[in-house]
Amino acid sequence: MRNAVFDFSEMTTSVVAVKTDVLVNGQPVIGYAFNSTGRYACGEVMRTRMIPRLLKASPDSLLDPASGLIDPALALACMTQREKPGGHTERSIAVGTIECALWDALAKVKRIPLHTLLAERFNAGQQVQEVPCYVGGGWYAQDKGLSDLRDEIKSRLQEGYTHMKIKVGGVSLADDLKRIETSIAILGDPGHLAVDANAGLDHKRTWEYANALAPFGLRWFEEPTDPLDFELLFELSKHYAPAIATGENLFSTQDIQNLLRYSGLRAGQDILQVDIPQSYGITQFTKTLQVLRDQGWSSHQVFPHGGNLMTLAIVAGLDLGGCEAYPGVFGVFAGFNDDAQIENGMIRLSDRPGIGFEGQNELYELMHHIF
Amino acid sequence: MRNAVFDFSEMTTSVVAVKTDVLVNGQPVIGYAFNSTGRYACGEVMRTRMIPRLLKASPDSLLDPASGLIDPALALACMTQREKPGGHTERSIAVGTIECALWDALAKVKRIPLHTLLAERFNAGQQVQEVPCYVGGGWYAQDKGLSDLRDEIKSRLQEGYTHMKIKVGGVSLADDLKRIETSIAILGDPGHLAVDANAGLDHKRTWEYANALAPFGLRWFEEPTDPLDFELLFELSKHYAPAIATGENLFSTQDIQNLLRYSGLRAGQDILQVDIPQSYGITQFTKTLQVLRDQGWSSHQVFPHGGNLMTLAIVAGLDLGGCEAYPGVFGVFAGFNDDAQIENGMIRLSDRPGIGFEGQNELYELMHHIF
Numbered sequence: 061m062r063n064a065v066f067d068f069s070e071m072t073t074s075v076v077a078v079k080t081d082v083l084v085n086g087q088p089v090i091g092y093a094f095n096s097t098g099r100y101a102c103g104e105v106m107r108t109r110m111i112p113r114l115l116k117a118s119p120d121s122l123l124d125p126a127s128g129l130i131d132p133a134l135a136l137a138c139m140t141q142r143e144k145p146g147g148h149t150e151r152s153i154a155v156g157t158i159e160c161a162l163w164d165a166l167a168k169v170k171r172i173p174l175h176t177l178l179a180e181r182f183n184a185g186q187q188v189q190e191v192p193c194y195v196g197g198g199w200y201a202q203d204k205g206l207s208d209l210r211d212e213i214k215s216r217l218q219e220g221y222t223h224m225k226i227k228v229g230g231v232s233l234a235d236d237l238k239r240i241e242t243s244i245a246i247l248g249d250p251g252h253l254a255v256d257a258n259a260g261l262d263h264k265r266t267w268e269y270a271n272a273l274a275p276f277g278l279r280w281f282e283e284p285t286d287p288l289d290f291e292l293l294f295e296l297s298k299h300y301a302p303a304i305a306t307g308e309n310l311f312s313t314q315d316i317q318n319l320l321r322y323s324g325l326r327a328g329q330d331i332l333q334v335d336i337p338q339s340y341g342i343t344q345f346t347k348t349l350q351v352l353r354d355q356g357w358s359s360h361q362v363f364p365h366g367g368n369l370m371t372l373a374i375v376a377g378l379d380l381g382g383c384e385a386y387p388g389v390f391g392v393f394a395g396f397n398d399d400a401q402i403e404n405g406m407i408r409l410s411d412r413p414g415i416g417f418e419g420q421n422e423l424y425e426l427m428h429h430i431f
Numbered sequence: 432m433r434n435a436v437f438d439f440s441e442m443t444t445s446v447v448a449v450k451t452d453v454l455v456n457g458q459p460v461i462g463y464a465f466n467s468t469g470r471y472a473c474g475e476v477m478r479t480r481m482i483p484r485l486l487k488a489s490p491d492s493l494l495d496p497a498s499g500l501i502d503p504a505l506a507l508a509c510m511t512q513r514e515k516p517g518g519h520t521e522r523s524i525a526v527g528t529i530e531c532a533l534w535d536a537l538a539k540v541k542r543i544p545l546h547t548l549l550a551e552r553f554n555a556g557q558q559v560q561e562v563p564c565y566v567g568g569g570w571y572a573q574d575k576g577l578s579d580l581r582d583e584i585k586s587r588l589q590e591g592y593t594h595m596k597i598k599v600g601g602v603s604l605a606d607d608l609k610r611i612e613t614s615i616a617i618l619g620d621p622g623h624l625a626v627d628a629n630a631g632l633d634h635k636r637t638w639e640y641a642n643a644l645a646p647f648g649l650r651w652f653e654e655p656t657d658p659l660d661f662e663l664l665f666e667l668s669k670h671y672a673p674a675i676a677t678g679e680n681l682f683s684t685q686d687i688q689n690l691l692r693y694s695g696l697r698a699g700q701d702i703l704q705v706d707i708p709q710s711y712g713i714t715q716f717t718k719t720l721q722v723l724r725d726q727g728w729s730s731h732q733v734f735p736h737g738g739n740l741m742t743l744a745i746v747a748g749l750d751l752g753g754c755e756a757y758p759g760v761f762g763v764f765a766g767f768n769d770d771a772q773i774e775n776g777m778i779r780l781s782d783r784p785g786i787g788f789e790g791q792n793e794l795y796e797l798m799h800h801i802f
Contacts, residue, residue, distance in 0.1 A: 146680030309517030
């Protein structure tokens with residue numbers, strides 16, 4: 061399986077389990093998370109710095125005095141002690157994964173879904189029952205032709221999805237245009253199709269693709285080129301009228317602030333795709349969201365990277381634009397609860413406590429063997 | 432030991448040894464490097480991704496066809512396979528440390544110092560015998576008063592150094608100004624003193640320090656605030672007339688490119704301090720240097736972070752501005768060859784093959800036990 065830039069043959073991930081001393085039905089509450097997809101395992105950073113710092117801290121220093129329960133913001137501050145400014149990604153994935161597991165534990169102790177807890181904390185308690193969910197697919201694979209792509213999209217539509225994202229940039233523009241036309245023909249609406257170049261285009265090809273894609277009016281054009289090339293985005297956003305999407309390869313609030321300052325991306329239109337567990341977690345993301353709002357962006361412009369239950373809970377709890385799904389890829393480390401229902405492109409939320417990994421059996425089987 | 436932001440009580444590092452099949456005097460040539468200072472050990476990234484990729488590659492694919500010897504640029508490309516764009520620091524330190532060890536091995540096989548090899552490759556063979564070397568000191572420590580600071584600087588002057596950098600931002604501005612005045616009084620010239628805030632000042636304090644420091648005409652004012660806050664640097668560089676220094680917490684050519692584009696830093700005046708082993712290594716740094724030159728910067732404006740033999744060889748070989756020294760701090764992971772001579776602020780280069788760790792006995796003792 062590959063995109064325009066690389067294949068996933070060596071991909072790994074880290075799973076975190078946080079065992080608490082709170083009993084529910086006689087069993088200790090355990091919070092879980094994993095470090096999303098696309099970045100490698102980070103167990104050493106967890107084991108040598110982040111977990112020891114948390115374990116060494118006085119327990120009271122990590123608790124919300126009002127509830128006596130763990131405060132993820134205090135845990136975040138504890139984990140980032142003795143870390144130099146900048147160079148975020150060296151630790152942001154390890155920190156964010158642990159932080160998400162703490163949120164899972166906290167919501168489970170309160171016996172409510174994480175999306176409910178987040179809505180109470182950060183979104184005036186506004187509950188949603190379902191969120192938009194699109195498919196990240198259309199991967200390149202050996203011998204995969206247009207008819208295979210057509211079959212892939214048809215089966216997604218049968219599953220209840222309405223919006224699809226496909227890879228571009230891994231073949232010639234002419235071949236990609238055929239893939240795009242094929243996809244639109246099945247989806248029925250170019251606004252239901254997004255394309256993702258995974259930062260694989262050089263400047264020349266970026267403009268060739270932008271010029272060729274613009275007339276289609278696609279949902280978005282994702283990561284044409286290097287994620288830090290704000291200057292090209294600035295030029296592109298002046299000339300490419302439909303939406304541009306980026307952000308899955310920026311891991312700090314500071315980098316997002318710079319993206320907004322320098323890239324010319326358009327409030328009310330363009331799309332931001334931070335991977336929240338990889339970017340120091342939920343607490344830090346609420347600060348990023350504040351930066352976005354200060355610049356006139358809506359939370360609905362955020363479609364986070366990572367098609368998993370963590371992202372789904374965050375999208376629902378923080379009222380973001382929608383969630384990504386990767387049916388059938390990344391093994392057990394993608395997908396939602398096994399009884400998840402997709403209808404008209406919307407996914408219904410489960411009412412399981414916490415993130416709800418307990419409803420995703422194959423992944424939970426792996427997670428609960430940690431203890 | 433602490434700066435304005437954090438202490439080093441948990442600091443670790445990774446040492447790399449690359450054993451070659453080339454014999455010199457009957458012994459296999461071994462290249463060494465370590466991951467500089469300030470960022471933590473990164474052995475897992477080396478052991479799970481970078482070393483396996485190199486070992487799995489066909490040997491010929493890593494060799495310079497002309498010489499039959501390892502080509503660090505090919506090794507860099509091999510190590511960065513299957514790595515997503517952006518998020519550099521998650522791997523740049525592991526990659527750069529291994530890359531520097533390969534350069535050490537290569538120079539040793541050629542039986543020449545690394546600075547000579549780099550000068551031949553990248554600097555038209557222009558050899559230097561000595562380079563400017565300043566002391567990074569003036570740390571905060573419990574009960575360290577002005578007289579201790581005075582003694583510290585006096586002993587550095589006696590050792591042959593002429594330029595000094597001290598920490599600021601860890602106490603009140605009034606107290607820091609006393610430390611600065613004390614330091615200038617001994618050094619004799621404000622142009623021989625730099626100050627380093629280690630990104631520890633908020634916006635308000637940045638301006639208080641800038642206004643108070645400007646009249647002194649110090650050598651440079653280093654990292655006032657967050658390394659990614661290009662907007663503040665832009666404002667600061669319009670109002671603060673003397674030199675500003677930054678860059679030790681930017682780890683990719685793309686980040687440096689953005690720094691040059693957006694921060695307003697001044698070609699011919701301001702100072703860039705990339706840590707080269709932490710930023711994908713020497714090959715990648717030559718690309719960063721080209722970006723700098725394209726923007727009118729001189730290589731003499733680069734004073735790399737990291738007071739060690741790797742940096743010294745690179746400064747000499749690529750004709751950079753100068754090298755940092757940390758006498759008596761970071762244990763064996765700082766300093767130069769034991770017979771290094773400092774005179775009038777210049778350090779003489781040794782003619783040992785490679786980086787020359789073999790002349791830094793305590794560190795070499797630790798390194799050569801790897802095999």
